[in-house]
Amino acid sequence: MQERQIMNQEDVRRALTRVAHEILEHNRGAEDLVIVGIHTRGVHLARRIATSLLEFEGIDVPVATLDVSLYRDDLGVRSQTQTRLQPTDIPSGIQDKRVVLVDDVLYTGRTIRAAMDALVDFGRPQQIQLAILLDRGHRELPIRADYVGQNLPTAIGERVKVRLLETDGTDEVALVFEDIYAEDSEDIGQEE
């Protein structure tokens, strides 16, 4: 396995700052906004965006957290299903609010589909928008992000690793791929 850095700490900071500005621009302020972070890393990104909004406009935008596990369409199908639920907490409610969903990586779109299903159980928001740190393509559903930190065309076999200060001690986005010259490269291409 090899890793190539896509974004460093400064890149992540700049991207999030720009996303925060775009959110303000698009919504003409922060009125009626709720930032909803999807566990785990989306929650940290959501808090950072809210901090920026407070800094730029002086408005304390409520931050909510969402665990979408119970809404996934691939429970038990994926090898990495997480059984431990994390707290869903939407203290401000979302009825008639403009909701900005936040996650780290946008890939198949299935997480966002689950998140939207979960959200509508809590009320009828005026709008749902989507902010993403890294869009790596390969959508399986008709979903797109309104705010994108960085677009990164990837191959399906590659994996993206997002590290954040809060969970991993550093801010970084890296591409993980098989080293085709390595000795164990025979495994590549054996998928059905």
Add this chain to the structure above:
Amino acid sequence: MSLSREIDTPDIEGSLAVKPTVRKHVLDLDDFSREEIEEVLDSARGMKEVLGRDIKKVPALRGKVVVTLFYEASTRTRVSFEEAGKVLSADVINMSASGSSTEKGESLLNTGLTIQAMGVDTIVIRHPHSGAPYLLAQELDKVSVINAGDGLHAHPTQALLDIYTVKDKLGSLEGLKIVIVGDVLHSRVARSNIWGFAKMGAKVVLSGPNTLMPPDLIRSDNSIYRSTFSSRIEVDTNLARAIEGADVVMALRLQRERQNAGFLPSLREYIRRWQVTDDLLARAKPGAMVMHPGPMNEGIEISNNIAHGGSSVIEDQVTNGVAVRMALLYHVTIGPSQQL
């Protein structure tokens, strides 16, 4: 594991450090690690949030079928399993021994095979004979089995909801003194709770009449005595002394249907010596909580005052039971397929 499974999932890549626990059956707490208990408790907390919503329904187990197979009477365990399954969108079918083919002499195993042949995903079983759930778990390869109480042996879902309740109120079980009072001999709740509480770091003191203390637990060949937790378990037949400084007092139901073998001189004597009362509770730590797995014989093992007083968390136990059973149904249903 083939490469293709790994690359199915990278949209969550980076957000998962913990490898999920794979569990097919819930038979007793002896094979749960502390880490796995914590995992269930965390999930139960998430499930409790779902139960507090206006719309108490999530699609997690849509298309799954759960059968509750009860060979013994039950209110809270059966109803809470049914609620748990329905809130998670599973289809729940309730079956009891009376009115079923059991009355025509069908064996437990054949009933289990029949249910499995119908494509059921999970069987929740209560049975008067210890070990019945193990038989099903051993013989049925396509279903998950959850033990909802077997004979005098185990009641793991009750123990998990008790642990959840204590942790919810007191933050942690580490170093707590938990006194279990009464008919320990006939109590599967106590047997599972001993494992659970001790694994979570609490000290467990069993107290009650000598005749109702479990010889299997005192015997040195019992597995709990060979475990690393044995030093955290104690028997003290002097209730006043046992309850001294306790953080939690759990009264057990006096199983009157099992009292015809001369365990007690009289009910009145039992009440006088072993009922959990205000006077006794005054010896426990201030703010100590009182638990009871239900159903209660009010005025026998527990006084009316205590049962409905400020220190009682008996209703919380029932509420938490639904959340804990949701977490377990969720874990066993999405767990096994990961072995594919």
